[in-house]
Amino acid sequence: MKRPDRAPSSFRLSAVRGLVLLRHGGLKLVRPLHRNGHMALRQTSNGSCLECCRLRGLRDDVKAKSRESWKLRSQRQYEIFKERVARNPEAYLGKRRENYERNREKILGRQRDNYKRNPDPWLKSSRNRKARKKGADGTHSLKDIGRILKQQSSKCAYCKIELKNKYHVDHIVPLARGGTNWPNNLQILCATCNLQKKDQDPIDFARRKGRLL
Template identity: 35%
Template sequence: MTVLHEVQDAGPAVEIVSRRDAIARGLRLYFTGVPCGRGHLSHRIVKNWACVECKKNWDAVDPKAKLRRKARYEADVDKNRESARSWARDNAQRVRANVAAWQELNRERLPGYQKNWRSKNGASVRAAAKRYAKKYPEKIRIKQANRRAKKRAALGSYTSSDVVEIRELQRGRCAYCPTALDKFHIDHIIPLAKGGTNYRSNIQLLCQPCNNKKYSHDPIEFARSIGRLL
């Protein structure tokens, strides 16, 4: 049976979760339903058992505490960032659970928080986007293609993994000619303009000449025009 309690730091009703269960579920916070030594009925922090409400009060009593923590972090930013990244890689499932839990607790605040963060970190956001695009050009290409299809009200979407599998099924060659697909165009078998979907089942890979010739033609008519069908 789920037991709910009113909690000082997280809204009107919260599920009882032991520290052990919180660790197993990859959560950052847990809640016992028992007040701390100072009488706060609040979440506790998994990594150090601390009461969240007490921590808020500590920072209020000693406003320089946060500055000292920031100073320790900035004393060796690169080392601390790498340490944080290493921990996140080793605890990916826990990180995802923590993010999901935070988003659930802050659902109403989230859009404003994200907008505010992007406005304050615009340069780093753009730099990260450029690095990602350079590292994963095919994923960006597919994301843009899915967006265009969505604007045209086409049903479905496909992923970079789908494209890799389709290329393997085509044995690395164009769907209409024996050209090796070192570079390829992603084509909708039934064109979107003719009511085709954007599902994987309607995707094929073509060389540039074949894609230019096919354009938005019906696949059967095009196959006949190049002698692939009678």
């Protein structure tokens, strides 16, 4: 590789290390080439090479260690947050109410945009919340819904119509009849079948649809 040309006057020559340095915004450019074969941008605080840090961050073991450190830090921050709320829950709820009233239109607009862009998380949370209110046992996630949809080959469990991206998540045994909210009590239906089924017994509804004798 061609050696860099003569450094401009804005560079400072270090006679001790034989390096040309340019300090700018907390970084310094080091010439000639780094020992690993790349031009070295270094932090002025600790002298660490940014390119070496980037390459090190691509290693799987470093990624795993970073993820674990992030999880521990997030868990600790969450514990601190819960302790703070537990000490004075009224103050926390009061601040949330004040913030909601002050930015109500902005918050509702953002929620509407998020729902239009990706309704699945909102619908999942709504189903789990309704199940808790009715005293039903269990919960489910988006991964569970995706697995059930794949098992049904993206078809309605009753009429076998292709669902594509429009489907309803139904409790096989309705919550009103003591059904649970666990994934093994869920099925994917088209809108027509789900609205017809409502809270009927699954066997009776299957007979009306001609699926059982």
